[in-house]
Amino acid sequence: MPNLPDATRVIDCQNIAVYYPPQNSIYRRSNKEDGFWAVRDVSFQLNKNDVLGLIGRNGAGKSTILSVVNNIIEPDKGKIETYGHSTMLLSINAGMSNKLSGRKNIYMMGLTLGIPKPIIDEKIEEIIDFTDIRTFIDKPVETYSSGMKTRLGFSTALYLEPEIFLVDEALGVGDKDFRKKSSNALHDKLSKNSTGIIASHNEKTIKELCNKALLIEEGQSIAFGTPEEVFKQYNK
């Protein structure tokens, strides 16, 4: 019986479409066509422990799909269901408050995941250790370099363990050491018992980490299957 939600279903994404309206101004007569359908028709289902690779050129709609799964954008058409699982986006500058210190941002990210403060208290030292930026952890994030922000965001998301990891090209940032460390750590988490979606152009990353892949072109699903099959089509 296809499409029946079962206990292991984690994400059900049905024919979603996202429309970005034009900026209104009295100097610019805008009509419907000035807007932009970033996602036109995308569907996929993920079960527990599935890791999906989102493949597509720049502007294909990958990031928008991640935002929809992350509950940040409501799709204009179609339906998205995550069955109450917590999600977190790992990306460059992953939603941090610049005026607050690194430590406070870790708490903020934890609270937005619905994790109670005492549990964050338990994990925070481990997180700070992983960031390797302990000396800066009580300084405001606005003083961080972009590499440091990435370290902070990545380490936090990794240790707070959202039920669904959403990764937006985050693997290619940071210096070489941290890149290696983070990609190993992510590999560990994902291979253990997590569900995730990784948006990337990198064939190697996707083949290594994902068991499913979805090819997107101009906001539409083109192919869904194993990474090998889908890359065959992408590279045509």
Added chain:
Amino acid sequence: MLNKKDIVVFYTKAKLENDIFNNYIGFLWWLLDPVLSAVVYYVVFDLILRRGGPDYIMYLFVGIVVWKWFQTTIKSGSASILNNKNLYKKVYLPKIVFPWIEINFASFKFIFAIVFIAVLYPLLGFPLTLNYLYLPISFFALFVFMLGISTLLAALVPFIPDINLVIAHLLRLLFYPSGILFRPNQVPDRLQFVLTYNPIAQGVKAFRDILMYGEAPSTFGIFFLIGLGLATYFIGVILIKKFEGKYAKLA
């Protein structure tokens, strides 16, 4: 599940800590800022224009403290959703937390200053009466009013950022006919209604009645503020709910 209250409390505390530690004299500014404003108006209206009247600086100070609370809340509250777009474009945050954070932040500073006044004024000879018990009620009324207005505006500003520019002028329009700088009896009878229906005039009057004249605040004023506040808050909450998944799409 996501706990909005935890987020609001955590963020408000973090903002207050920033405010305390980012300046050299930290929270002393919460008093010094209204004091300096009061001194400026005192020089202009009393020393130069001779329109002050008895206890003018004390009269001014209460008004300014209430006004600063109102002004910061409305200004930062109405822009609060727009200003946090970099945050909610990456993590899911219920947008209703943003106006709450701003009003809590400003209210904390206000409480600090008003408690200072409530201790100082009796020492200067102003009456200390049982009507002090009306202070929390007046606080609550103004709080509800500001919460309502800033939530409603916060819901709309991301769609029409121009509102922000209008707010600055509307605030000024409310400031001058609010009786902060002058006494209500200096206003001709046919214009008294302006003071009656200016919510901030009602708020300022409530605190002065208690702290300077030992009187209870007007019941009309209290209910007027709470009524306006609840109505606007209700509409604001509905709008924010409706637009929750749309804000992140705006540029």
